[in-house]
Amino acid sequence: MKTETIRLKKYHQLIKQGDALKNLFILKSGSIKEVIINEDGSSFITKFYFKGDVLGLNSIDLEYHPTSFLTLEDTIVEKFNFQELLSNSVSFHYFFTKMSESVTEYTIRKRVFTQKSEGKISSLLLELFNKNPDSPDYFNMSMTREDIANHLGLSEFTVSRILSKLQKESIIEIKAKSRSIKLIDKKKLENRSL
Amino acid sequence: MKTETIRLKKYHQLIKQGDALKNLFILKSGSIKEVIINEDGSSFITKFYFKGDVLGLNSIDLEYHPTSFLTLEDTIVEKFNFQELLSNSVSFHYFFTKMSESVTEYTIRKRVFTQKSEGKISSLLLELFNKNPDSPDYFNMSMTREDIANHLGLSEFTVSRILSKLQKESIIEIKAKSRSIKLIDKKKLENRSL
DNA sequence: CGAACCCTTGATTGATGTCAACATACGTGG
DNA sequence: CCACGTATGTTGACATCAATCAAGGGTTCG
Structure with missing residues (x-):
């Protein structure tokens, strides 16, 4: 499966809330914040992402991105086309596992907020x-x-x-x-x- | 794919933290709380489940259940063998979608805790x-x-x-x-x- | 009927947000 | 490269919110 490496400047918006799902990304270096903008205009940072993290997993069932992703510094990501990914069993298995990890992480991490x-x-x-x-x-x-x-x-x-x-x-x-x-x-x- | 319907009494433990992943469940009626027991012995309720919810999705990458599931009242669940599920494309697609929904839900729900x-x-x-x-x-x-x-x-x-x-x-x-x-x-x- | 459990409410204490003032770092234009 | 204005970070005083502690009422179940 062919992928594309992308270099991003500080404060660049990689994914915009509401965009259709086309690609998923893996963060290679730098850091990113995931932000959701609420109806009342307020925003909330749902997660910080670092090297090795997968970006966009919350868009799969919706087929659009419910959150925006913004770089906090100069950052490098690798782009995966989602349609290709579905037909490539190796990549698919990888992303499936990553998604399950996310569920587990949220289960456990929620406690922090109490x-x-x-x-x-x-x-x-x-x-x-x-x-x-x-x-x-x-x-x-x-x-x-x-x-x-x-x-x-x-x-x-x-x-x-x-x-x-x-x-x-x-x-x-x-x-x-x-x-x-x-x-x-x-x-x-x-x-x-x- | 054959499944099994199970009737549970109030305060019954359906899944025990640490158990190997064998089955996933769909809640048909009643209610269930998901609990994680911390190293220091304290416990935290990660989620309440109701009709239609899927139980056990946080066990897929770990291959064991990181949380326990306890009924809050008399409850009915439907049991799915995980191995069979993997080889049944219809069921698989259903659980895959449900898992993605969970990721989305956690993304959004986290804000409540702030x-x-x-x-x-x-x-x-x-x-x-x-x-x-x-x-x-x-x-x-x-x-x-x-x-x-x-x-x-x-x-x-x-x-x-x-x-x-x-x-x-x-x-x-x-x-x-x-x-x-x-x-x-x-x-x-x-x-x-x- | 009594004991255990669950729920409510008031008084007090402790934790966190708000506001104000100031310090430091950063970015831009001269 | 410096000077200034803007961002960001720190700290203290005070107000507000929520936990703790204490007491008591109601419900359930043996």
Whole structure:
């Protein structure tokens, strides 16, 4: 099956909410936020995506994309034509498995949203560290505090406060320009995320 | 494809967390809660299921069930052998579509968890009314206040208080024994759920 | 009929949002 | 390359929301 590699600039919209389903994508490098715009005009970040993640799986039954996908930095994706994919058993099996993984992930991840702010942020940080295999104890954040707040249902002030608190307690270290975070004490962070 | 209809008593465990994947089920009548037990022994209700819902979709990539399923009342389900299902293209297509629906649903539903308590409960009530096609303005609740609280990340006291408040404001009416709810003003309830 | 369970309500405490002020970083045009 | 204006991030004071604790009423079931 032939695919296409696409290079995207920061803040580029790869998929627009409402577009017909034509392609699915695999994220090769960079990062992307998935956003849903509500009827009242407010928006909600449903998920952050990193290397290896599949984009667009929520469009298969609807045949259109219910969410938009926006790059948070310069990003590379690989494009798969959905019709071709259906007739290619190897690719099909891969995407089928990925979709099932998504269901499992949501089942488990939902619990994060019932936690208090410290738990929510600790869980997200652990997810970010784990999804960044190149440097497991260091994460270069492409999203803003406001993005994190929106995604977790907090105010940006609370996000800022909790991050400062975790730093004071020597669990993380916030580096230059507030945008990169070093993991100091994983055990403690895991305890906070319970 | 041959299937089997099973009748279950109240509080019966249909699927146990950790069981190998053998069957998927469709809920024909009654209601079921899906529960995940965490390492620390605490549990979290990931979802309530009603007529027409498919049980077990989060087990396909894992090949075991990551959650338990418990009936909330006398319940009837239909059993599908997963191996047979894979080789039956009609059934397969049906479950594939259902799984994609789940991904979409989770994408959208996550936003509920970023709302305040009144929004969370209003959203859940609307979901319950919509999922109960037989009597769209009336719902006989099989779950306890504590179940709702656990599922939404609230205390049972807050659930009780918000329900009382919605009743005082003539949006719902709580009937006999606190367990059935009549929808009075859908528009207002929708506004609360934004 | 009594015990266990479920639900409700009030008082208090703790957590989080809001608002205001300021600091830092970034981007653009001179 | 600098200067400025805009974005983003931090922190404190205060208000609001929701959890906790305590008490009591109703329902169910043996």
